[in-house]
Amino acid sequence: MMRPFTSTIPLEEARRLLNEAARPIVRLDRVPLEGAGGRISAEDVSSAIDVPPFARSVMDGYAVVSSDTAGATRSTPISLQLVERIYTGHMPVASVKPGTCSEIATGAPLPPGADAVVMVEETAARGTQIDLFAEASVGQHVGRRGGDIQIGSVVVRTGDALTPSRIGSLAAIGCSKVDVFARPRVAILSTGNEVVEPGRSLEPGQIFDVNRFSLSAVVAAHGGIPEPRTSVPDSIEALSRALDDCAQADLIVFSGGSSVGERDLIVDAVAARGRMIFHGIAIKPGKPTAFALVKDKPFFGMPGNPTSCLSNAYILLVPFLRAMARQPPFIPHVTRARLARRISGPVGRHQICTVRLAGDAAYPVFKGSGEITSLSQADGYVEIPADQAGAQEGTIVDVTLF
Amino acid sequence: MMRPFTSTIPLEEARRLLNEAARPIVRLDRVPLEGAGGRISAEDVSSAIDVPPFARSVMDGYAVVSSDTAGATRSTPISLQLVERIYTGHMPVASVKPGTCSEIATGAPLPPGADAVVMVEETAARGTQIDLFAEASVGQHVGRRGGDIQIGSVVVRTGDALTPSRIGSLAAIGCSKVDVFARPRVAILSTGNEVVEPGRSLEPGQIFDVNRFSLSAVVAAHGGIPEPRTSVPDSIEALSRALDDCAQADLIVFSGGSSVGERDLIVDAVAARGRMIFHGIAIKPGKPTAFALVKDKPFFGMPGNPTSCLSNAYILLVPFLRAMARQPPFIPHVTRARLARRISGPVGRHQICTVRLAGDAAYPVFKGSGEITSLSQADGYVEIPADQAGAQEGTIVDVTLF
Numbered sequence: 001m002m003r004p005f006t007s008t009i010p011l012e013e014a015r016r017l018l019n020e021a022a023r024p025i026v027r028l029d030r031v032p033l034e035g036a037g038g039r040i041s042a043e044d045v046s047s048a049i050d051v052p053p054f055a056r057s058v059m060d061g062y063a064v065v066s067s068d069t070a071g072a073t074r075s076t077p078i079s080l081q082l083v084e085r086i087y088t089g090h091m092p093v094a095s096v097k098p099g100t101c102s103e104i105a106t107g108a109p110l111p112p113g114a115d116a117v118v119m120v121e122e123t124a125a126r127g128t129q130i131d132l133f134a135e136a137s138v139g140q141h142v143g144r145r146g147g148d149i150q151i152g153s154v155v156v157r158t159g160d161a162l163t164p165s166r167i168g169s170l171a172a173i174g175c176s177k178v179d180v181f182a183r184p185r186v187a188i189l190s191t192g193n194e195v196v197e198p199g200r201s202l203e204p205g206q207i208f209d210v211n212r213f214s215l216s217a218v219v220a221a222h223g224g225i226p227e228p229r230t231s232v233p234d235s236i237e238a239l240s241r242a243l244d245d246c247a248q249a250d251l252i253v254f255s256g257g258s259s260v261g262e263r264d265l266i267v268d269a270v271a272a273r274g275r276m277i278f279h280g281i282a283i284k285p286g287k288p289t290a291f292a293l294v295k296d297k298p299f300f301g302m303p304g305n306p307t308s309c310l311s312n313a314y315i316l317l318v319p320f321l322r323a324m325a326r327q328p329p330f331i332p333h334v335t336r337a338r339l340a341r342r343i344s345g346p347v348g349r350h351q352i353c354t355v356r357l358a359g360d361a362a363y364p365v366f367k368g369s370g371e372i373t374s375l376s377q378a379d380g381y382v383e384i385p386a387d388q389a390g391a392q393e394g395t396i397v398d399v400t401l402f
Numbered sequence: 403m404m405r406p407f408t409s410t411i412p413l414e415e416a417r418r419l420l421n422e423a424a425r426p427i428v429r430l431d432r433v434p435l436e437g438a439g440g441r442i443s444a445e446d447v448s449s450a451i452d453v454p455p456f457a458r459s460v461m462d463g464y465a466v467v468s469s470d471t472a473g474a475t476r477s478t479p480i481s482l483q484l485v486e487r488i489y490t491g492h493m494p495v496a497s498v499k500p501g502t503c504s505e506i507a508t509g510a511p512l513p514p515g516a517d518a519v520v521m522v523e524e525t526a527a528r529g530t531q532i533d534l535f536a537e538a539s540v541g542q543h544v545g546r547r548g549g550d551i552q553i554g555s556v557v558v559r560t561g562d563a564l565t566p567s568r569i570g571s572l573a574a575i576g577c578s579k580v581d582v583f584a585r586p587r588v589a590i591l592s593t594g595n596e597v598v599e600p601g602r603s604l605e606p607g608q609i610f611d612v613n614r615f616s617l618s619a620v621v622a623a624h625g626g627i628p629e630p631r632t633s634v635p636d637s638i639e640a641l642s643r644a645l646d647d648c649a650q651a652d653l654i655v656f657s658g659g660s661s662v663g664e665r666d667l668i669v670d671a672v673a674a675r676g677r678m679i680f681h682g683i684a685i686k687p688g689k690p691t692a693f694a695l696v697k698d699k700p701f702f703g704m705p706g707n708p709t710s711c712l713s714n715a716y717i718l719l720v721p722f723l724r725a726m727a728r729q730p731p732f733i734p735h736v737t738r739a740r741l742a743r744r745i746s747g748p749v750g751r752h753q754i755c756t757v758r759l760a761g762d763a764a765y766p767v768f769k770g771s772g773e774i775t776s777l778s779q780a781d782g783y784v785e786i787p788a789d790q791a792g793a794q795e796g797t798i799v800d801v802t803l804f
Contacts, residue, residue, distance in 0.1 A: 033600060034630060037619035051774075052609055058707075058772055088636070089595030091607045107596055107706065107772075109607050148773040155778065163804055164623070164715070165777035168616035168708050172609075172774050176601030193491030194509055198435060199578030204493045205511050207454055207574075214570035217439035221566070228436060234490070304509065305460075306570050313566070331735060370460055370509075371550040372453075372574050375567035376557065402565055 008280035008287060010386060011315075011350040017277050018291060018316060021298060022323035025250060027182040033170055036162045038223075039180035040326040045156045047173040050146035055110040057086075059141040062101040062123055062130055063114035069136045077124070077131035086111060101130055110142055117141035149173060161328055184324045186224040187249035188215045189242055191256040191266075192304055195231040210306040210372055211255035218313045223325035224251070231256075239269040243294055251324060252297055253317065256304030266301050270294055282386055284349040285369035286312040298324075305369035311352050311381075314402075333401040335380070337362035338394060343382065345390040354378035355399055362399050378402065410682035410689060412788060413717075413752040419679050420693060420718060423700060424725035427652060429584040435572055438564045440625075441582035442728040447558045449575040452548035457512040459488075461543040464503040464525055464532055465516035471538045479526070479533035488513060503532055512544055519543035551575060563730055586726045588626040589651035590617045591644055593658040593668075594706055597633040612708040612774055613657035620715045625727035626653070633658075641671040645696055653726060654699055655719065658706030668703050672696055684788055686751040687771035688714040700726075707771035713754050713783075716804075735803040737782070739764035740796060745784065747792040756780035757801055764801050780804065 009017075028042045057063065064080060072078040080101040084094040092111035096102055101118075102111050110117075116136035124131045149155055155169040156162070162170075162180065170178060189212070196206045198213070209231050216226035227249060232238040234257060246252045257266040267290075270276055274294040279301070281289050285308035290301030300317055302309040318330055340361040345351040355362040357379045364382075367374045380401040384391055391397060411419075430444045459465065466482060474480040482503040486496040494513035498504055503520075504513050512519075518538035526533045551557055557571040558564070564572075564582065572580060591614070598608045600615070611633050618628035629651060634640040636659055648654045659668040669692075672678055676696040681703070683691050687710035692703030702719055704711045720732055742763040747753040757764040759781045766784075769776045782803040786793055793799060 033615050034618060034628075037622050049604070052772070053604055054607065058770060087595060089597075089607050107594065107609070143770065143772055148769070148775050155775070162619075163778070164616040164619035165712055165774060165780070165804070167619045168612045168712060168774045169778040171600045171612045171615040172708065174600045174602075174604070174610045176599070192509065193489060195491075197578070198573045198576045200576075202451070202455055202576070205456065205491050207509070208576045210570045210573045213435050213573040214566040216436060217564075217566035217569045220439050226436075306574065310567055310570060333733060333735070367550070368460065368545065370454070370545055372567060372570045373550050373557070376565070376571040378567070402567070 008282040009278050011281055011283050014278055014281045014291070014316065018320050019323070021277060021291070021293070022320050024326045025181050025184055025324055028179050029182050030177055030179050033167060033176050033178060036178050036180060037164065037167055039162050041156045041158055041160045041162055042179040042181045044154050044158055045170060045173070045175060045178065046152055046154045047149050048151065049173060050151045051149035051172045052143055052145060052147065055145045056107055056143045057104040057110060057117045057141060058106060058143045059117055059119040060106050061104060061117045061119040061141065062132070063096055063104045063111050063117055064101045064132070064136055065096060065098050065114060066116040066136045066138045066140065068098055069116070069118065069132055069134070072132045072135050074133045077133050080130050080132065082125075082128040082130050084111065115139065115142070159326060181326050184224045184250040184321060185227055185248070186219045186251045186253060186321065187227050187229060187246035188212055188219065188253050189229040189246070190231040190304070191234055191239060191242070191254055192231060193233045195256065197230065211302065211304070211309045214306065214310045214372075215253055215255065215302070215313055218310070218318065219321060222318050222321050222330065223327040224321050234265055236265050236268055239265055240272065243269055243273060247295065247297070249297065251321065252294060252299045253302060254300070255302040255309045257301065266290065270299065274299070282349045283312070283315070284345065284351045286315070286352070287349070289316070303369065306372040307374040308369040310375055315352065334398050335401060336396055337399050339382070339391055339397050340393065342393045343384060343391045345384055347389045348386055350386045351384035353382045353384060355380060355382055357399065362397060410684040411680050413683055413685050416680055416683045416693070416718065417721075420722050421725070423679060423693070423695070424722050426728045427583050427586055427726055430581050431584050432579055432581050435569060435578050435580060438580050438582060439566065439569055441564050443558045443560055443562045443564060444581040444583045446556050446560055447572060447575070447577060447580065448556045449551050449553055451575060452553045453551035453574045454545055454547060454549065457547045458509055458545045459506040459512060459519045459543060460508060460545045461519055461521040462508050463506060463519045463521040463543065464534070465498055465506045465513050465519055466503045466534070466538055467498060467500050467515060468518040468538045468540045468542065470500055471518070471520065471534055471536070474534045474537050476535045479535050482532050482534065484527075484530040484532050486513065517541065517544070561728060583728050586626045586652040586723060587629055587650070588621045588653045588655060588723065589629050589631060589648035590614055590621065590655050591631040591648070592633040592706070593636055593641060593644075593656055594633060595635045597658065599632065613704065613706070613711045616708065616712045616774075617655055617657065617704070617715055620712070620720065621723060624720050624723050624732065625729040626723050636667055638667050638670055641667055642674065645671055645675060649697065649699070651699065653723065654696060654701045655704060656702070657704040657711045659703065668692065672701065672703075676701070684751045685714070685717070686747065686753045688717070688754070689751070691718070705771065708774040709776040710771040712777055717754065736800050737803060738798055739801050741784070741793055741799050742795065744795045745786060745793045747786055749791045750788055752788045753786035755784045755786060757782060757784055759801065764799060
């Protein structure tokens with residue numbers, strides 16, 4: 001017989017327990033720099049070279065001995081003898097001695113003897129006589145050797161997210177491969193006798209699998225590798241076999257099997273392999289959510305209802321997965337809006353109410369936990385803490401955007 | 403001889419011209435739903451079925467004739483005869499007639515005759531006699547056929563970003579493949595005699611290619627497919643050949659070749675194949691940035707300096723690429739901070755000053771356009787409009803976070 005669902009824990013307690021249980025991944029991947037964007041560095045990378053590796057000009061112009069330029073103005077130019085043209089990628093041959101200069105391109109090595117560059121805009125050329133219209137101070141327009149990155153300095157540290165600029169820093173020191181933390185492999189599986197793969201045809205009483213797809217999209221967007229599996233029926237044998245088949249994953253996420261009758265099956269299957277950390281959260285939607293350790297692997301038992309499942313994926317699974325993946329916490333965009341209709345709701349459950357935005361008005365669109373359109377037609381959600389019964393029309397609320 | 407760099411256009415004008423030139427991609431990919439997360443739908447997908455396809459229970463409990471339950475309370479229960487247990491995935495066999503009920507699981511089809519469900523928590527079973535402790539109204543705890551998605555209704559429209567919930571909606575209607583807009587193919591190439599692939603060894607006067615890697619990471623993160631190519635030297639022949647080799651790409655991004663001497667080469671190579679839209683922006687860093695149409699393909703000529711290049715990739719390339727890819731505009735996070743040191747700067751150029759945050763203080767970390775660490779050690783940037791000379795220490799500024 002069915003047993004009613006009674007005990008729940010507050011959302012804050014669920015978050016605390018999840019936070020405690022999240023183990024950052026230690027497995028590494030060695031990846032080419034081309035594919036390292038968005039990954040998390042697993043090494044302190046220090047530079048074996050100075051960047052730039054030589055003093056260079058940061059302007060197009062003329063490399064000079066700065067003391068030669070004293071007093072130069074537009075009306076009293078100083079004239080120097082051109083001795084060389086220095087292009088990028090080539091080493092200068094001539095030294096710059098007092099009274100001489102070398103034409104130099106941006107990025108080309110500073111010639112010996114020169115200690116400054118006068119930009120081309122402040123010069124005029126008459127054959128190999130170069131007139132300078134401005135004084136140059138020592139070091140002017142010169143990028144000194146190691147001025148960007150010094151030999152031996154650490155450019156990327158363990159745990160740093162590889163942003164485009166950090167990828168650029170690694171390239172700058174000649175690094176073509178980098179150790180990053182592996183992305184957690186997340187086994188995703190929907191349970192339920194009634195659940196059928198999209199693309200097949202439905203028999204009476206059947207519905208299409210939704211959660212496998214919505215959960216996979218969430219996992220892929222937050223640093224995990226989704227490993228979706230075909231759904232399994234609600235039997236202790238099928239659930240047990242499915243759990244065992246997920247042993248290679250870093251994180252196991254089942255959905256369904258959380259209603260009264262089926263719940264006991266999951267509880268039994270989990271109990272035989274590990275321990276339940278919590279089962280039931282005072283949140284709406286998403287109450288029948290479980291978290292367990294199954295042979296030391298973290299296991300989420302998500303509600304079968306598509307909106308409950310996806311809502312808790314955002315609220316609970318995403319922070320857990322990102323902690324495992326060592327990704328920085330996700331910061332959603334939040335906007336203020338005026339509630340266009342009252343939200344009713346039970347005291348004692350933290351409520352996630354999806355809304356659609358129109359101008360500064362937020363319209364509740366939550367239809368039911370089973371309705372995926374409660375989410376797909378929403379722009380974001382409003383949270384009502386467990387100690388409030390709802391929110392009145394006209395209240396100014398924070399809308400967390402999807 | 404070198405020609406000085408004179409004319410620039412304001413940043414706003416560059417943005418306007420880019421906005422005008424961005425053509426949303428029309429090529430399609432047909433992708434499995436598993437791989438469609440984050441893509442942009444290229445079709446209006448309407449449902450061929452009702453979701454759910456049958457009336458179902460949204461609670462574990464008992465399917466009843468609601469009129470049977472009138473007057474039921476804890477102290478005056480009403481007793482009904484159990485006629486069937488209905489599990490998910492199976493069609494009920496028995497009808498529920500007055501005086502009878504069927505046990506029903508969440509998600510199981512409502513049996514004929516029943517018009518409401520009493521949740522298990524409000525019942526007690528004595529063998530096949532079920533005591534009800536509460537009245538049920540018509541339709542209570544019943545998810546009606548089509549209550550989520552009605553047959554014929556459109557669940558995803560052309561141009562919709564495929565968020566996890568929209569992916570879920572497509573799965574719910576049995577859709578296993580979807581037409582999405584192709585991601586723009588972006589040819590990325592660094593020019594410069596001095597530029598060497600990371601992983602090789604440097605000869606005197608050479609530096610490692612940075613922009614190819616930082617630009618690829620930006621492109622991949624904003625809906626494009628980076629197609630990095632090996633760098634080419636600064637010669638009209640090499641640049642022309644490289645441009646022709648990029649004919650298959652949707653967008654061409656070169657970096658380097660923007661300093662005075664080299665710039666003319668790019669100008670000539672572009673002029674032979676299309677037309678320059680602008681060349682030179684009143685922005686710091688990133689002034690020597692060009693945009694052209696090369697045989698009708700959009701072409702960005704980015705500065706060779708790594709920070710100038712990446713800064714303009716964020717400011718100009720990202721919005722352009724996202725418009726091409728039909729991705730919604732990127733909304734960065736912005737935080738307020740107190741400027742810990744004065745920022746100086748030229749009037750007449752829009753300035754992007756990278757800063758590091760420490761508490762509520764923002765420390766300028768911009769070292770130079772050539773310094774990739776100007777970006778990789780920054781948390782975000784402060785913008786100083788072209789009509790301001792800089793910003794005083796202590797000013798409260800908006801920091802756009804990376």
